[in-house]
Amino acid sequence: MIRLVRVELQRLAARRLVKLLLVLLLVALVSTAAVQGWQSNRDVAGARAKAEQAAAGISIPPDAIAQCETEAKAQHVPPEALRCRPVAADFYHDPRLVYATNAPLFANGGVGLGLAFTGIVAIGVIGAEWAAGTFAALLLWEPRRRRVLVAKLAAVSLTGAAVTAAMAAAFTAVAAAIAATRGSMAGRIGAATHIAVLHGARGVLVAALLAIVVGSLAVVVRSTAGALGVVAIYAIVVENVVRAWRPHWTRWQLGPNLIALISGRLDLEPVGSAPGSGPQQLFRLSGGRAGMYLVALAIVAAGCAAVFLQRRDVT
Amino acid sequence: MTSAAVVETRGLRKSYRHRSRSSLRGHLRPALDGLDLLVEPTAGGGTVHGFLGPNGSGKTTTLRVLLGLVHRDAGEVRLLGHPVPAGLPAAAPAVGALIEGPQFFPQFSGYRNLRLLADVAGLPGQRITEVLEQVELRDRAKERVKGYSLGMRQRLGIAAALLKAPRLLILDEPTNGLDPAGMREVRQLLRRLGDSGVSVLLSSHLLAEVAQVCDAVTIVAHGRTVTAGAVQDVLARGAGERRLIVRVPDLTAGARALDEAGITAEVEAERLVLRGDVPAAAVNRVLGERGLWLSELREETALLEDVFLALTGDPATDDPAAEGQT
Numbered sequence: 280m281i282r283l284v285r286v287e288l289q290r291l292a293a294r295r296l297v298k299l300l301l302v303l304l305l306v307a308l309v310s311t312a313a314v315q316g317w318q319s320n321r322d323v324a325g326a327r328a329k330a331e332q333a334a335a336g337i338s339i340p341p342d343a344i345a346q347c348e349t350e351a352k353a354q355h356v357p358p359e360a361l362r363c364r365p366v367a368a369d370f371y372h373d374p375r376l377v378y379a380t381n382a383p384l385f386a387n388g389g390v391g392l393g394l395a396f397t398g399i400v401a402i403g404v405i406g407a408e409w410a411a412g413t414f415a416a417l418l419l420w421e422p423r424r425r426r427v428l429v430a431k432l433a434a435v436s437l438t439g440a441a442v443t444a445a446m447a448a449a450f451t452a453v454a455a456a457i458a459a460t461r462g463s464m465a466g467r468i469g470a471a472t473h474i475a476v477l478h479g480a481r482g483v484l485v486a487a488l489l490a491i492v493v494g495s496l497a498v499v500v501r502s503t504a505g506a507l508g509v510v511a512i513y514a515i516v517v518e519n520v521v522r523a524w525r526p527h528w529t530r531w532q533l534g535p536n537l538i539a540l541i542s543g544r545l546d547l548e549p550v551g552s553a554p555g556s557g558p559q560q561l562f563r564l565s566g567g568r569a570g571m572y573l574v575a576l577a578i579v580a581a582g583c584a585a586v587f588l589q590r591r592d593v594t
Numbered sequence: 595m596t597s598a599a600v601v602e603t604r605g606l607r608k609s610y611r612h613r614s615r616s617s618l619r620g621h622l623r624p625a626l627d628g629l630d631l632l633v634e635p636t637a638g639g640g641t642v643h644g645f646l647g648p649n650g651s652g653k654t655t656t657l658r659v660l661l662g663l664v665h666r667d668a669g670e671v672r673l674l675g676h677p678v679p680a681g682l683p684a685a686a687p688a689v690g691a692l693i694e695g696p697q698f699f700p701q702f703s704g705y706r707n708l709r710l711l712a713d714v715a716g717l718p719g720q721r722i723t724e725v726l727e728q729v730e731l732r733d734r735a736k737e738r739v740k741g742y743s744l745g746m747r748q749r750l751g752i753a754a755a756l757l758k759a760p761r762l763l764i765l766d767e768p769t770n771g772l773d774p775a776g777m778r779e780v781r782q783l784l785r786r787l788g789d790s791g792v793s794v795l796l797s798s799h800l801l802a803e804v805a806q807v808c809d810a811v812t813i814v815a816h817g818r819t820v821t822a823g824a825v826q827d828v829l830a831r832g833a834g835e836r837r838l839i840v841r842v843p844d845l846t847a848g849a850r851a852l853d854e855a856g857i858t859a860e861v862e863a864e865r866l867v868l869r870g871d872v873p874a875a876a877v878n879r880v881l882g883e884r885g886l887w888l889s890e891l892r893e894e895t896a897l898l899e900d901v902f903l904a905l906t907g908d909p910a911t912d913d914p915a916a917e918g919q920t
Binding site for chain 1: 658701702710
């Protein structure tokens with residue numbers, strides 16, 4: 280079995296699609312580093328001056344200020360909280376890339392790209408094997424179809440997880456490099472790194488599960504175009520229709536659960552609910568629940584693929 | 595079931611569902627209708643067994659069932675004595691196959707494609723070199739398959755089938771795309787394999803190829819076996835009435851002379867055709883005595899093509915729609 284998985288990994292690594300996507304990921308990483316590095320600078324004084332200038336440039340009629348102050352007094356707003364005139368803080372934007380706040384965001388960006396890679400590779404490679412006839416050719420060497428399925432899903436799953444881990448780590452490293460050279464490493468560095476690593480680790484789990492789900496779909500559909508079509512229809516049509524038509528079913532959808540697992544939790548408000556209508560209408564998907572749900576979904580998907588592969592003719 | 599048989603099917607049935615506009619579920623169309631196939635090694639341990647049939651007769655479906663790619667509806671199948679599909683994992687290491695053209699990764703070199711297959715079975719690299727030499731592809735092995743000609747791909751497919759050093763080789767039209775020299779090389783290779791103890795099941799529509807290389811043959815039509823046995827036996831069985839072909843300068847005078855001697859002759863396409871057990875020497879004597887000197891006198895032997903057409907009917911009547919799935 281290990282030999283079969285190793286062969287599948289070799290086949291996968293040599294695919295042109297995989298190489299092309301890896302190059303695109305590298306381009307994305309480099310361009311992110313370039314853009315973020317160019318935007319980040321340590322001219323805090325200059326940014327403050329600009330903010331003060333912007334605040335001073337706004338003129339508010341005196342009667343409006345007077346009315347604001349009167350209303351604030353009536354509402355017993357403390358003087359230090361009184362905000363009837365624009366202040367520089369309202370216009371200040373820290374020009375530095377701050378690692379403590381940006382590291383988790385960068386890690387999430389890397390995870391997102393890793394997941395896109397995983398989905399495309401899982402569908403593209405398995406679909407292409409059906410189209411090229413190499414799936415059938417492999418069955419002449421290993422007639423136990425379930426073993427072939429497990430090897431293929433394991434290969435795309437391991438590859439997706441590895442690439443997602445690498446992307447999360449690379450993007451976090453880019454954030455650290457920019458912050459150290461052109462930004463700020465102030466704040467809770469350890470906590471930010473911990474969150475970035477946590478998001479990356481969850482992303483790796485999501486990539487592995489996503490590869491199993493969409494890879495199983497490609498095994499059932501036996502076509503890259505068909506599987507991509509199913510994924511597109513589900514993501515664009517089904518998720519949105521269900522969200523609008525049966526809001527409570529949203530908790531069973533793939534997208535929200537993927538996000539909840541990566542970020543640790545996800546709060547969902549049904550479409551059309553009044554803002555602040557109360558916690559009873561708010562879904563909270565916890566990371567643990569989303570993880571268990573996605574694991575169950577992956578098992579069901581792989582099981583369906585195994586049954587289809589076992590029962591259907593390979594022509 | 596015969597224990598010595600390397601391939602054995604009995605009453606094999608398989609239908610495919612064909613969808614149509616009139617019916618959402620479609621209707622079942624039989625591809626195999628109780629097909630029997632028996633491939634037994636000769637005393638030398640190997641054999642080359644031809645599997646003949648017109649397009650759509652069920653040849654490829656049979657091979658796919660043998661290899662576990664297609665599930666049968668009914669019947670029994672054994673490969674190297676193992677029941678299919680349950681016993682396939684035990685049989686597969688000794689079975690090499692090439693079904694409906696070779697399937698390779700076009701971006702990879704020929705060597706790398708074989709390497710990937712060899713790794714599945716844990717075969718050493720030396721074996722890849724050996725089979726590449728066998729099919730005379732060693733010099734082009736490092737080139738990408740997408741640059742290969744059809745014949746080179748076919749040879750690579752045969753190399754892949756040989757990789758496991760199989761006891762049984764199942765080949766579906768292995769000479770497709772090969773030039774005459776390549777076809778002859780493959781035929782010689784198959785014959786050598788057959789003589790060296792390998793059993794080869796050769797599906798082909800090239801009757802001359804089968805007649806030249808095979809020890810035995812099974813002819814199928816409409817999913818059923820119409821005849822099977824040693825090639826010479828099948829030819830003898832299908833030969834029908836013995837015919838003597840005679841060519842003389844004056845066909846009418848020749849026919850009259852033979853008629854007077856009590857021998858019935860028909861004029862057919864610039865020659866005289868004598869049916870039945872007519873001694874050639876008597877014909878020669880009768881015509882010679884009347885000064886009708888023969889330019890040709892021969893006994894017409896049945897060709898496999900004649901037997902094939904006689905048994906399977908007009909190929910044009912086969913359903914081309916079924917071709918893709920058989």
